[in-house]
Amino acid sequence: MTVTAEAPQTLDPDLLIDGAQLIGGEWGPSVSGETIEVINPANRSVIARIPRSGAADVDNAVEAAEKAFPAWRDLSATTRANLIFKWADLVEQKVQELDQLESQEVGRPASGMVPMAGQLRFIAGQADKVQGVSLPTHTPDTLGFTLREPFGVVGAVIPWNAPGPMFAVEVGAAIAAGNTIVIKPAEDAPLAALALAKLALQAGIPAGVINVVTGYGVEAGAAIPAHPKVRRMGFVGSPQTGRAIMDACAKNLTPLHLELGGKSPQVVFDDANLDAAIPGMAFAITINTGQVCAAGSRVVVHRSVHQEVVERLASHLQKTTIGPWYEQVNMGPLVNQKQHERVLGYIDIGKQEGADLIIGGGKPSGEKYKDGFFVEPTIFDKVDPDSRLAQEEIFGPVLSVIVVDDDEEALQVANNTEYGLVSSVWTSDTGRAVKFARGLQAGQVGVNNPIGAGVIGGPFGGYKNSGFGRTMGADSVLEWTQVKTVSIR
CATH class of the missing domain: 3.40.309.10 (Aldehyde Dehydrogenase; Chain A, domain 2)
Known part of the structure; x- marks a missing residue:
């Protein structure tokens, strides 16, 4: 096996978030003030430090998301789509910098071909295609139809192996449907997710719509599905952690999707x-x-x-x-x-x-x-x-x-x-x-x-212990909505 060396490139200081997380549009430390080192797996050097958050930080993030929800929900779907399109444009402009950032924290070779801009555009195109149906009625003076509505504050926990694409898929679909979100990236690789959140703010997505809480899974991660105001969850990771997430959701009857392991x-x-x-x-x-x-x-x-x-x-x-x-x-x-x-x-x-x-x-x-x-x-x-x-x-x-x-x-x-x-x-x-x-x-x-x-646009998800629910497909935004039946006489 051989290696061909090239000089490493400096990471973009505008995208490298050090010592801060995003809650309510503001970058700041955890309530405890403690931090976690993000390590380069190729040489064990410290790339950055992130807040070590817990339940109190998640409470703050949920409160910020709850405050932002009514205005975000009431925006027209086309306006939400346009903001996500702008987000995708900024991501595309920074594609090489994002690739280098994720490559360094995950350890994979840089390729310049990260898919986040395309993922966000695909999702944005679905935002104003969310539709209900008309329903038959017993009498001609009654009108029946369904509405698809956002859940409200939703949560997500994503792993370290492809944090940028997973952040785009989970966050993009959730907010396209009109939800606001609290998401925790893995403590080993949170930097690409934080950079994407920064670009979302620059695109004009309002403060509090996207909240990124960093920390360990057993502390910050566990607090999200356990929170009674989180109305839906998304999780990607191991079956063991997926079961723990599902147990926490069961206590609040919170619906969720799980994308777990494989042995393909x-x-x-x-x-x-x-x-x-x-x-x-x-x-x-x-x-x-x-x-x-x-x-x-x-x-x-x-x-x-x-x-x-x-x-x-x-x-x-x-x-x-x-x-x-x-x-x-x-x-x-x-x-x-x-x-x-x-x-x-x-x-x-x-x-x-x-x-x-x-x-x-x-x-x-x-x-x-x-x-x-x-x-x-x-x-x-x-x-x-x-x-x-x-x-x-x-x-x-x-x-x-x-x-x-x-x-x-x-x-x-x-x-x-x-x-x-x-x-x-x-x-x-x-x-x-x-x-x-x-x-x-x-x-x-x-x-x-x-x-x-x-x-x-192929729907992605598993059978058996690989989980349930689908992401990335033409119905990915619908997955983050709930159905209401309306009858008018």
Whole structure:
């Protein structure tokens, strides 16, 4: 593995928020005055500090959101849409700076292709398309119809792996529907979210419509779904935390959507175009160092092409370049020490379970890697489909290869986890493609493409323990509304 070095670029001081969070249009510290360091995972240097908030800060944010709600709700939907369009324009103007900021806090290589502006424009286009329906009535002197109305103050908690896009999707859809929001980004990667909130204010979105509270999940994060004035929740993260969020929402009967983990299968048949499948599958496990819920972490391969697939995948992944965010590489470090220990721990589990380690299995050697949370792309072959390696989400670049003998076994193995987020099937047989598109238990199925690539506005969400509810689709704004039936005589 090689690294090509370029001089790191200085982060934009106008977008780097240090020591402050956003409540009611004002930037300030937490009530306690305590802070948390945001660490660069490539070298463990401190990028910035953020407020360590708790329930009192969430109370203040909810109060600010509640105060801003009536005026924001009563704006015409077209006016709200225009403000979100202006927000998207500012995001586009700062696309490289935002990319560098998120890359440095998350650890992924900078690409300049962050999707937030496009996401916000897609959402803005839905804002004034929210419609009710007319209803039949028993008598001609009665008029019946439905209204779709915002919930009021809503909440969201997002993870660290793609904070900018997730902030845009959750906040954009919620405020497009007329809600005001209190959102907590992950303490490991809050800076892109704070920068986006600053651009929203510059676009003219009123104070209090967007409130960003920073801090630990068990403190600030837990206080949002527990707050009785938060009327709807959105959460993206682990199933364990999702259950805790759902328990908190249950106490106040707060509706929510959950987008949780995945253990996505990539099913490869003997008629697959391996020239397309191999780089696609390698991308699906190395993107963001495997730290995506949609990562294609299981290769379910027909025995007749098993050896060729493993050899070609190993050859492809051995060419993966690794380094810090500012270098022209394929893969960066893991986000923090806890995640580094977790991934290396699962590699040890794979060895103990008797799977064949083909490549990788540790931290890359060299002076430039010693302080960072780097790990090699890793392939385990002949993995037991019921083993921990095949069943549990690792959230790192660790690929499990499982051999099957026919279509029925392939479908059974692919569906044999608690998750159902994303899946792929690689085949030239149209009938087989249709069969697996229907049979795979996942919210997204890619046929001859990895992790649902190439679709604009596809609803994203999971089956089974991968959660419920959908984001990013044509109905994403509707998800943040509630229905009222009106009858007039």
